[in-house]
Amino acid sequence: MATRTAIIEQIYEDIRDKILKNEYTPGSKLSENSLSADYHCSRTPVREAIKRLEQDGFVTVLPQSGSYVKELTLKDYQHIAEVRTYLESLAFRLNCENEVDITPFSAILDAMDRCDMDNPNEVMTFSDLHFQFHLEMVKASGNEILLTTFNRLNLNTNSLLFYQRLSTQGKVQTQEEHRKILEFLEKRDATRGEKFMFAHLWRKRNAYKRSRV
Amino acid sequence: MATRTAIIEQIYEDIRDKILKNEYTPGSKLSENSLSADYHCSRTPVREAIKRLEQDGFVTVLPQSGSYVKELTLKDYQHIAEVRTYLESLAFRLNCENEVDITPFSAILDAMDRCDMDNPNEVMTFSDLHFQFHLEMVKASGNEILLTTFNRLNLNTNSLLFYQRLSTQGKVQTQEEHRKILEFLEKRDATRGEKFMFAHLWRKRNAYKRSRV
């Protein structure tokens, strides 16, 4: 049975995906009326979906006026990268403590290795898998609150965080780092592994910071 | 002008406060009908407030059945403490980078020093100031996303995190650590300061973990 309340969830995800895919561009308006027409439902579920999007930082609501897709600045990206760095460092530490199985992680890395970086489609796959890897790290931690916090962290950033290194060379370096992270995880070396994980992510943060000009 | 939409905000905060004050005990039901009667409004704003409470982890909504105040387990407290540790460590590092002024922090610590731990009221004040200190650390970082993330981190935990050390002895130790944190902050020693901040918070996390029996 698809529960009835799933309608809101569905609208939420659909709008969010369209924002992530840039079908709704930053600054564009999200009208309750037109959206309810699009989804063949009343304004109520649309309204609740928009409220959630606002909560999660995708949308800005101006009272009595309208809802607009939020524009993220480079500074926002930097801030998100900062928080992500720390959340994922925590995830790594917890995974060491819990002695998680690394085979699922290895599987993802293997799949990433098989991607041909001269094929745009596979570059996309590579990026998706890359995100999967990091998400899996958080999921495996067994800390639900950490996972929720991570998921809420405006995933707009995926594009910028992970669609960056497109070249075969970039792939090799990224993968080397990922393998090393897994090595530390296998050895349950929380201290050094966390340091490495931190550096892996913080570098990207610094890139945002520098590019502010 | 008090904007009209403030109604939802007001209901949200009121219910949240009542949950924090234990006026609504964990497991108890939050009926849209009775709440809308309490607040002399329709179900719509109440509904949106409850949806926000659900998002923020205070309430569990069972479809077509009802909303209930979430019961937090010791494990939840541990998980929250873990995430807080890392978020505040980040805050400390950013404050070092930004070379923030430490006087507001000192002021809070001074006020804490003046609390008489034999007077229950002042113990309460001490706890509030304690939370203020940590919140200020996050606010000063200038990372809005970090602040939002921190604020959402179910503040139920305050009671357990900060109402713990009630004795004069506990106060002294806590304050010593806080002063040391400020010293590191003043010296802009991100590396060692962050380590100390981490230890300061992680100890509490370990206390939760141990007490699981």
Added chain:
DNA sequence: AAGTTCAAACTAGCATACAAGTATCAGCAA
């Protein structure tokens, strides 16, 4: 022609009505 004003149209906030799923409890059977 440019700026201002005011009214009309549009937007979301809120109230209310109805639909549909869930829980409860009385009545019955074993």
Added chain:
DNA sequence: TTGCTGATACTTGTATGCTAGTTTGAACTT
């Protein structure tokens, strides 16, 4: 007495109507 069943009352989910704030643009003034 205990366990089951079914009807009823109650809950939230969704639709819709009305209100009030916001925006827009055309007419008017300067």
